[in-house]
Amino acid sequence: MSDPTIQRRLILERRPQGTVTNEDVVLHEALVDSPGDGQILIRNHFLSIDPAIRDWMSERPSYLPPIRIGDPVRSTVIGQVVESRVSRFRPGQLVVGIGGWEEYSVADAGQFSLVELKPGDEAQHYLSIYGAVGLTPYFGLLEVGKPKPGETVLVSAAAGAVGSLVGQIAKIKGCRAVGIAGSDEKCRWIVEDLGFDAAINYRTETDMVASIARACPQGVDVYFDNVGGQILDATLLNLNKDARVVFCGAISSYNSTEPVPGPYNFWQILARSATIEGYLVSDYLDQFPQGIAQMREWVGTGRLQFREQVIDGLENTLDAFNLLFEGRNEGKLMVRVAP
Ligand SMILES: NC(=O)c1ccc[n+]([C@@H]2O[C@H](COP(=O)([O-])OP(=O)(O)OC[C@H]3O[C@@H](n4cnc5c(N)ncnc54)[C@H](OP(=O)(O)O)[C@@H]3O)[C@@H](O)[C@H]2O)c1
Numbered sequence: 001m002s003d004p005t006i007q008r009r010l011i012l013e014r015r016p017q018g019t020v021t022n023e024d025v026v027l028h029e030a031l032v033d034s035p036g037d038g039q040i041l042i043r044n045h046f047l048s049i050d051p052a053i054r055d056w057m058s059e060r061p062s063y064l065p066p067i068r069i070g071d072p073v074r075s076t077v078i079g080q081v082v083e084s085r086v087s088r089f090r091p092g093q094l095v096v097g098i099g100g101w102e103e104y105s106v107a108d109a110g111q112f113s114l115v116e117l118k119p120g121d122e123a124q125h126y127l128s129i130y131g132a133v134g135l136t137p138y139f140g141l142l143e144v145g146k147p148k149p150g151e152t153v154l155v156s157a158a159a160g161a162v163g164s165l166v167g168q169i170a171k172i173k174g175c176r177a178v179g180i181a182g183s184d185e186k187c188r189w190i191v192e193d194l195g196f197d198a199a200i201n202y203r204t205e206t207d208m209v210a211s212i213a214r215a216c217p218q219g220v221d222v223y224f225d226n227v228g229g230q231i232l233d234a235t236l237l238n239l240n241k242d243a244r245v246v247f248c249g250a251i252s253s254y255n256s257t258e259p260v261p262g263p264y265n266f267w268q269i270l271a272r273s274a275t276i277e278g279y280l281v282s283d284y285l286d287q288f289p290q291g292i293a294q295m296r297e298w299v300g301t302g303r304l305q306f307r308e309q310v311i312d313g314l315e316n317t318l319d320a321f322n323l324l325f326e327g328r329n330e331g332k333l334m335v336r337v338a339p
Pocket residue numbers: 050051052132133136157158159160161162163180181182183186226227247248249250251252253279280281282323324325326327328329331332333
């Protein structure tokens with residue numbers, strides 16, 4: 001590889017209010033840093049574009065510290081080691097871990113894992129189906145939702161990266177799978193191609209409580225919540241006794257500029273002896289290898305389908321990111337910054 005000295009990176013210049021703009025996140029040229037002891041220099045190939053990054057841009061207390069003003073936007077990346085100051089990694093190896101929206105990342109080696117491609121794998125699969133995004137539905141549904149055969153599993157953002165896998169895993173486990181998504185085309189896709197039993201377009205339905213009741217005539221046993229807000233509220237009124245709510249995300253509020261009200265129907269958790277559990281896929285890090293092995297088997301036998309959307313060019317990263325909040329991404333969204 002030629003000696004890299006200058007790179008482009010997307011820097012968080014100020015905390016966004018609402019939708020992130022190119023005044024909040026600005027493209028800069030910078031010198032490529034050298035790795036210190038215990039660090040590696042990575043030539044990034046793909047950047048992961050995730051809703052949670054919006055949370056990291058704010059000052060709210062969260063599971064990771066806020067991105068500092070002046071730092072590149074933090075994201076999971078996959079790329080090739082260029083220089084290593086640890087014995088565990090060698091130049092040329094493919095690695096995945098926490099880097100940034102930049103062409104090169106310097107990071108502590110402990111933040112990265114080696115990727116060993118198996119026949120049929122492509123590098124970007126380790127940011128999607130075999131990465132945290134593929135494992136989020138796997139552990140969230142099975143370990144937190146604990147679905148039993150015959151139960152009804154409802155999932156929001158159902159045509160998205162996480163949601164589309166939740167419904168398919170629910171079907172594999174013998175459940176009735178119902179998805180909520182933002183267009184008729186998405187609803188058709190999850191029912192006709194992915195095998196969900198029913199779908200609800202929340203953008204055209206005027207009474208979500210009644211729509212969920214129609215699509216889930218036996219009530220909801222597991223609600224896998226990716227969006228929060230009004231859809232969560234409508235679902236709470238449809239829960240069965242002992243239902244489980246997997247609190248995985250709340251994308252409807254990530255760009256909010258006003259305080260977000262709690263669920264108005266929260267009392268239903270008590271009334272139905274239900275549980276609601278906050279869930280982070282990183283809590284299952286030590287079980288990732290088993291999870292990947294199971295996902296690989298399901299993909300190999302055609303029981304799981306997944307969609308990836310790759311956008312080229314670091315300069316297009318912010319536009320790509322905003323697609324998530326407009327419902328215009330099609331599957332797991334990534335930006336390719338090197339071939
Ligand atoms: N807890 C964890 O460990 C963990 C890990 C990964 C992801 N997550 C969470 O999982 C959720 C899905 O993430 P993903 O990466 O799979 O993204 P995604 O579902 O592929 O994309 C986001 C989707 O959210 C929907 N959406 C956007 N704004 C919305 C709104 N105001 N109301 C309802 N739906 C809205 C859009 O679909 P529609 O067209 O259907 O509106 C959009 O396509 C996010 O909340 C994310 O933070 C959590």
